[in-house]
Amino acid sequence: MKNSVKGAKRARRAEWLTSLPTLAWLGLFIVVPTVLVFVIAFRPANPYGGIGAGWTLDTIRSLWTPSYLAIAWRTLWISLLTTVICLVLAVPTGYSIARASAKWRNRLLMLVIIPFWTSFLVRVFAWKSLLHPDGLIKKALEALGLAGPETTLLYNPAAVVLVMVYTFLPFTILPIYAAAEKFDFRLVEAARDLGARPFQAFRRVFLPGIRRGLLTAFLVVFIPALGSYIIPDLVGGPSGEMLGNKIAQRVFTDRNLPHASALSAVLVLAVLAPLIAVLALQRKTKKSDIIMGEAP
């Protein structure tokens, strides 16, 4: 009896010993800085690029202007469009990887994972040089008569969406593949036997079956897309600027930390909303999966 109490005490101590380093580190470098962002948003800026004394609501109020609303709207639609395109491409890709033979499955997975490991800046740069007025795509389009010398492929929202799809697509394929791999494809065959057309079977049986994968894929693209900064900075130009660019400009160009904080606070809230929504949805689907008899 006494021994087990001692054992429990020792386990407790071992738990704290192994958890405390990360708890302390992340508390100091994640929790405290996040709280600080919300606090600084209500402090005035001082003329030396620092944080002034006292409290103010002016910064928050100044966000409600047409130029910021336009940026917020653009951030939202670019992120949504990117997510939708990624999902549309990732579903058939994840499906074919899941249905490939074991040997091919590993090869295809490897091919999807490799670009995900290569330098992010390098991938963005590769597209910047392709879309450049002297780049290969522009020259090819001109040769085909599809673009005139004045057509610009770079520095617009379309270029931002293209490069964002390029960098986020691998992250979307992996969760969809993971869900498709667990999916029982006999269900699709059964639907076909019962007279469903291929597309119907796909839409009404396969897609609901990989719902959890779709939700995860949605999150891993949409959230980082909302916070995009490098891609719009390098290929977006002024007409492709997003919230992330504004935050960076407030920090590096005007050195107005309270303003940057207020914008970041908005971004934190924008990120939390879909995160909480999807987590709630996933909890719900988990329950209905059990009802449907799928392995959790």
Next chain:
Amino acid sequence: MRRSRFPLVVTTLVLAFFYLPILILVVNSFNPARFSSRWQGFSLVWYARLFESPEIWQALRNTLIIAVSVTAVSVVLGTAAAFALHRYAASRLQRVHYTLIYTPLVVPEILMGISLLMFFVAAGVPLGLFTIFLAHVTFCASYVAMTVLGRLQDFDFSMIEAARDLGASSWQSARKVLIPMLMPGIVAGALLAFTLSIDDFVITFFVAGPGSTTLPLRIYSMIKFGAPPMINALSTLLLAVTLTAVIASQRLRNRRKDAGNPGT
């Protein structure tokens, strides 16, 4: 029943979409022309220029100093955290712990960058290599923890109990039984931390100070302010390094898997 070819066609196109830009970039790094649309024969002129540039070497030095120290610290933090998360999974403390560890994986980088910048400014820590190191450990430790946690899932804790029954102290059983068994996971986590640290741009950009330029910061200013052909050469070298790392870690994982299931 005949399956539709459509998914296969999309998959092929997606893979072409992934690899063509990278392939063109690699080919162009050997092209002496300033603009990529005209091929002027094979040349190593951009590589030569690259090796002559002192800024690149300085940036590489900074990057490696940071990456090595970040990897060392995040491996220790991440492995301990993974152990706690797995062993005491039922406790309430671990639920908080898990949420904290998970946060850096989902928060957009720019938010981590800006909040750390505010923190360092408020705390009066001068920006430089040290702040970059602190910032990188903050996200790398989480990736290590997740990787090691994956390995722990198929670790049999009765081994530890057996070691304890045979008279090993808890430290001895951890060092002689647990850590060797987890080694492939720890090494994979270390490789991941190292690559992430080397590659990070956004967070580094916010917390870097004068004189602490890393390779991605250097590449960024090269992209932003001209010098494209040299970036092609530098990118190709980086690709070669990461590919080697990926293949090495994959081999390691496969070997571990084979060793784990002698039946297959």
